[in-house]
Ligand SMILES: O=C(CO)[C@@H](O)[C@H](O)COP(=O)(O)O
């Protein structure tokens with residue numbers, strides 16, 4: 001029997017993309033100590049997006065340094081099928097692939113679940129939201145990108161909020177994540193549209209007081225969820 005549906009709760013997941021890359025362990029620990037609910041780890045392959053970050057060997061080294069953290073892998077890669085088992089083995093908790101990167105989203109979702117991870121499905125700004133609907137049953141979370149994937153520190157695309165609203169109306173119990181350009185000035189639009197998983201990179205990582213920013217973001221989302 002399927003588990004009973006649970007109302008989505010607010011979760012704040014810092015992206016460490018714009019942190020000091022030579023000291024990611026410390027940045028991750030700092031984010032968790034500042035009240036992060038999870039860590040959003042951006043994997044880029046230089047092909048699906050025009051930038052390179054890190055892969056499963058890095059995740060495997062990071063895992064024991066932040067053993068309690070939930071790792072949400074944002075896989076901006078062209079062959080998402082290829083890295084499922086290595087990421088699971090490295091200690092990833094959720095594997096978010098892009099719908100644009102696979103020809104068989106259903107099979108990929110099954111592969112991820114069989115590997116013991118939660119399933120996230122992401123859409124780029126140019127992808128219509130209805131593309132993801134047939135796969136929603138297979139997913140724990142849908143990610144609506146609010147910037148073109150590839151780089152941190154970009155400008156928030158407010159016109160993506162219509163996608164979030166559409167998904168929230170259709171799937172009241174689903175985790176809906178937004179990612180890109182989110183901080184104190186853009187959180188209200190995300191919260192009002194119905195997002196409950198909030199990725200924030202530069203606004204949190206570059207803040208003098210990351211704890212205060214995380215708490216502000218959480219407060220704004222919780223106000224709407226209540
Ligand atoms: O996936 C991406 C970019 O491709 C994001 O996770 C960004 O890294 C978030 O950073 P900010 O836009 O919040 O600075």
Ligand SMILES: [Fe+2]
Pocket residue numbers: 015040041042074179199
């Ligand atoms: Fe991301």
